[in-house]
Structure formats: structure tokens, C-alpha cells
Amino acid sequence: MSIQLSLLMLVVLHASSADSSCPGINNGEFEDLTNLMRKITCQSGGISEKPAFLATLTPREVALTSGSVVKFDSILTNIGNGYNANSGVFTAPRKGTYQFAVSFVSGHRNNEWLELTLAKNNNRLVRGHAALDPFASGSLQATLALEKGDRISIIQPRPSGHVLAADNGYTDVVDVLLEFNAGADTETIKGMTPLHFAATNGHDEVVMTIIKNGAYIDAQNFQGNTPLHLTTLGNFRHIIEILIQANCDINIANNRQQTAIHVAVENGFQESVEVLLAGGANLSRREKLGKTPLQLASRGSFVAIVDMIIKAERYYAVTREYMEQELDYVDPHQYLRTPKHPSSTQMKDILWKLATKQLKPGDWKKLAVHWKFTSDHIRCIEHQYTGTNSHREHGFRLLMIWLHGVRKDENVIKLLFEALVAIDRRGLAEQMRGKSEARSPKVCMGKMCAMC
The missing domain is CATH 1.25.40.20 (Ankyrin repeat-containing domain)
Incomplete structure (x- = not known):
């Protein structure tokens, strides 16, 4: 969505001042006091004229996104310095009644509604539209009673x-x-x-x-x-x-x-x-x-x-x-989730027994080091606490993670035997190998056999 040409104008219809009549003060005295106040205001740098400004867009075409403020960067008139071209926001320098007028033309590639909204202190008040055509024009006007410091901006309010x-x-x-x-x-x-x-x-x-x-x-x-x-x-x-x-x-x-x-x-x-x-x-x-x-x-x-x-x-x-x-x-x-080794189903029972009944509390960490698990891997496995026998759960998790990475053509029992020997558990290694040999006819799977 883009905007081709835009103009923002402000005219102050009425700025608040003292009432023209006051009980106990005649008209001549009131006029003298008013003139004195104006002189004091001028000498102190106050505003002596009604705020007004006229600003336009310099770029030939400006792209707009939802919620973006239109920044009229070329200021032709700015009495009272209320308009800021960098932010696109007008700040009321004093209390009064203000009239705003905005005109705009959509870009040459416009293929959706162009909508602009006048917002007061980020509250959207008045909307203006341009038709669904290239170079379509639109406008909006508003007359608002503002307090000193109120902020007025023109925004593109909606997504495409x-x-x-x-x-x-x-x-x-x-x-x-x-x-x-x-x-x-x-x-x-x-x-x-x-x-x-x-x-x-x-x-x-x-x-x-x-x-x-x-x-x-x-x-x-x-x-x-x-x-x-x-x-x-x-x-x-x-x-x-x-x-x-x-x-x-x-x-x-x-x-x-x-x-x-x-x-x-x-x-x-x-x-x-x-x-x-x-x-x-x-x-x-x-x-x-x-x-x-x-x-x-x-x-x-x-x-x-x-x-x-x-x-x-x-x-x-x-x-x-x-x-x-x-x-x-x-x-x-x-x-x-599923190990690829052909004997993984049978090995799960073997590894569960090994972790919960046969390994000592520190053995699983020794196996982890032997299999080149990192210290971070070990810490993260150990982080799970299930009680005084947490090492059993840790050991089983380690063994299952290890099994997951054993290639299809590798002998699982042989690898496990070598690992147990490496951590000084040869007796347990021999015991496991003996049992596996006794059971081998039940689990033999030819070339992929875990026990051969």
C-alpha cells in the first residue's frame, strides 16, 4: 500500500483565553490586564499567535505498513512549532479548538483500499479512504477540542x-x-x-x-x-x-x-x-x-x-x-525413537537388567566416557533425579542411547563385552557373553545376528 501525494493542514479556530467579562472589573481595567498578560507572555517566549501549520510529503511515493505514522516531511508553515516532521506528530502548544484537513492520493500500483486515520493520543477518531484504483484521491477533516500537550497523528490503521x-x-x-x-x-x-x-x-x-x-x-x-x-x-x-x-x-x-x-x-x-x-x-x-x-x-x-x-x-x-x-x-x-539394529527388541530386556541389577552406581558414567559421550551429555542425563537409585535409570537411558547408534551390521554383544572389560567389569562381561551364547539359537538373525 502506498501514498502518492499528501497534504496536512491545521487552522486554529479558537484558542482559549480569559473571559471578556469578569465580575468586579470594568471593561477598561480588563483590557489593560489582558494587554499586560500578552506582553508578559511575549517577553517570556510564550505563544503570541494562533498555532497553524502546513506540511506535505517530499517523496514521489511512500510505502505504508499497518500502524505506520505518515510523516509529512516538508513543512511550509509551522506557527507555534507544534508539528514535528521527524515523528509526524503535532503536539498542541495550548488548549483550544483546532481544525485539521488532510488530502491524499494513492500510489500508481495501488491494488487495495488506502485508508488513513487521524488519531488523538493514539486513539483513532476520523477515517478517510481512497478507492481501489491507482491515483485515487481521498481526504479527511476534523475539528477537535484539544488540551495542551495532546498529540495528533495520521496513521495507516489496518493490515492489507x-x-x-x-x-x-x-x-x-x-x-x-x-x-x-x-x-x-x-x-x-x-x-x-x-x-x-x-x-x-x-x-x-x-x-x-x-x-x-x-x-x-x-x-x-x-x-x-x-x-x-x-x-x-x-x-x-x-x-x-x-x-x-x-x-x-x-x-x-x-x-x-x-x-x-x-x-x-x-x-x-x-x-x-x-x-x-x-x-x-x-x-x-x-x-x-x-x-x-x-x-x-x-x-x-x-x-x-x-x-x-x-x-x-x-x-x-x-x-x-x-x-x-x-x-x-x-x-x-x-x-x-526406534533403534535400527535388528536385535534391538531383544537387547532392550538385556540392557534393562544390566542397568538395574548388574551395574554399580558409577559404572554407567565409565561406559559413557568409553563410548565418547561428552561431559555435557553425562550432566544432562544425570540431571534427572528419581531417588537414591537414580543411577539405574541413568544407566538404562545411556545404554538405550548407545544402542540407537549401533550400526545394523555390528555385533551388539561383542561391543558391550569390550566396553565392560574396558571399565574393569570382565566378570560381568564373561557372564553376559555366556548367557548370550546359550540363548543364541532363539535370537539368531543370520548376518545381522547380535550374538554371533
Whole structure:
């Protein structure tokens, strides 16, 4: 929406002064007192003339966004210095009755209603419109009783039609307006585009329509949030998938230095975290307070999310190597929750017994170091407290995260045997191997056998 030519004019019809009659004072005495007061006002720098100003727009065409103040930058007259061209605001220098008149012409590419509103102290009072045509003219007038210090401005009060349609999920309306060249990236005063509104409210069809019409997918609003940030805040997993498939930048940070995965983790949105992890979200990025996504998950006691992030950090590259498809096209739920090893179902029972009945309290940390878990991984697993036997839960979580990263062609029992020997638990290692050999006919799976 743009404005081609505009003129703002003020004429003061009446400014308050003393009454022309006063009990106990004759007219001559009153006139003498009035003249004396005027002299004192002039000598002290006060206002001796009625305020008035005339201002126009210098640029040939000015783009307007919702809530923006029209700044008439070329001042032709400014008696009383009440009008500020930098802010576009007139401040009443004294109490009185003021008359305002505004005329305007829409831009040459105008394809929607141009509306301007006169506001007093940010309260909208009078509206003027220009028709849905290029170079359409409009005007507004107002006569107002103002107190000293009251502020008058001219603003563009409403978002454009397709922004409203996107906000409310009207796919057909958005489609028609975009077809008639309504800007796909039109912004409100807060930098919100139609795509921001559609993503915020979970309107997936509108999101796809706007993207199809060439919208800038990574536009940032006044808080630095992209459509991906806002749809993540709403936990709209399906729209996150749409935006990732449309090649949005998944790692853009907002004003709090948070990427979309920081937002998802901070709110405990497990499904959104899954999709963002599978899409390749950067897990080393720190937000404004210096926290990584893993540390945010730990602070929020989101145990499942902590485990998912550790899995992604440790095994993302490995998983890409032996999966037949690119990770971007793998179901995130399957990738992050289900180990890929053929014997994972049988191993779950073995690992549960190992963690809860056979490992000593400090053994799980030794295994973590042997398997090259980071100190941050260990701290975040240990953050969960379930009582004096918390080490059992910690140990089982560690073992399951480790199992998740074992390749399909690796011998799980052999790897576990080697790890137990490395932490000086050879007796337990031999015991486990002996039992597994006795059970091997039941779990043998050919080349992928966990026990052979």
C-alpha cells in the first residue's frame, strides 16, 4: 500500500483565553490586564499567535505498513512549532479548538483500499479512504477540542486484505488477491508478512499457497522471528515440515538468539523437536543466555527430548551413511525413537537388567566416557533425579542411547563385552557373553545376528 501525494493542514479556530467579562472589573481595567498578560507572555517566549501549520510529503511515493505514522516531511508553515516532521506528530502548544484537513492520493500500483486515520493520543477518531484504483484521491477533516500537550497523528490503521485473509486461514481469498498482484511479502508495522500470520495460526493450505506465489520464506518480524519460529511456537509439526521441504533456513536466530529448535525445546514440544532434528537443526548454537538446545531441555526436565538430542548429536552422520534415503525424507518419529539394529527388541530386556541389577552406581558414567559421550551429555542425563537409585535409570537411558547408534551390521554383544572389560567389569562381561551364547539359537538373525 502506498501514498502518492499528501497534504496536512491545521487552522486554529479558537484558542482559549480569559473571559471578556469578569465580575468586579470594568471593561477598561480588563483590557489593560489582558494587554499586560500578552506582553508578559511575549517577553517570556510564550505563544503570541494562533498555532497553524502546513506540511506535505517530499517523496514521489511512500510505502505504508499497518500502524505506520505518515510523516509529512516538508513543512511550509509551522506557527507555534507544534508539528514535528521527524515523528509526524503535532503536539498542541495550548488548549483550544483546532481544525485539521488532510488530502491524499494513492500510489500508481495501488491494488487495495488506502485508508488513513487521524488519531488523538493514539486513539483513532476520523477515517478517510481512497478507492481501489491507482491515483485515487481521498481526504479527511476534523475539528477537535484539544488540551495542551495532546498529540495528533495520521496513521495507516489496518493490515492489507491478504494479510487479514492469511491470518484467518481464507485460502481462496489469499489465492485471488495474490493472483491480482497483492504483495506476497507485504509487511505490517511489526514486520509480519502473510506467511507469518498463516504459520502462526496453523493454516497449512494458506502457507503452501503463499509459498507457491514466491513469498520470502525466511522473512523476520520485529522480534527477529521467521515463519518457522512462529509455527514452532504453535507446535504445528505439519507446517514445520512444509517449511523445511520448501528449503527454509532452519538455523536463523531471532532477537533472543534462538533458532526454531531452541523455541521447540524450551516449550517441551517433542514432536516439533523431532522434525527439526531430522531436518538438520544446528545443536551447538547458543541462545542469548548461553544455553544450547540440549541444556535447555535438561533445565526443563524434558527427559525424552534430552535423549533425542543426544542421539542426534552422536549419530546423525552415522545414520545418514547406512540409511537408504537422505535423512530429510526419513520419518523423524522412527529415526529418533526406534533403534535400527535388528536385535534391538531383544537387547532392550538385556540392557534393562544390566542397568538395574548388574551395574554399580558409577559404572554407567565409565561406559559413557568409553563410548565418547561428552561431559555435557553425562550432566544432562544425570540431571534427572528419581531417588537414591537414580543411577539405574541413568544407566538404562545411556545404554538405550548407545544402542540407537549401533550400526545394523555390528555385533551388539561383542561391543558391550569390550566396553565392560574396558571399565574393569570382565566378570560381568564373561557372564553376559555366556548367557548370550546359550540363548543364541532363539535370537539368531543370520548376518545381522547380535550374538554371533
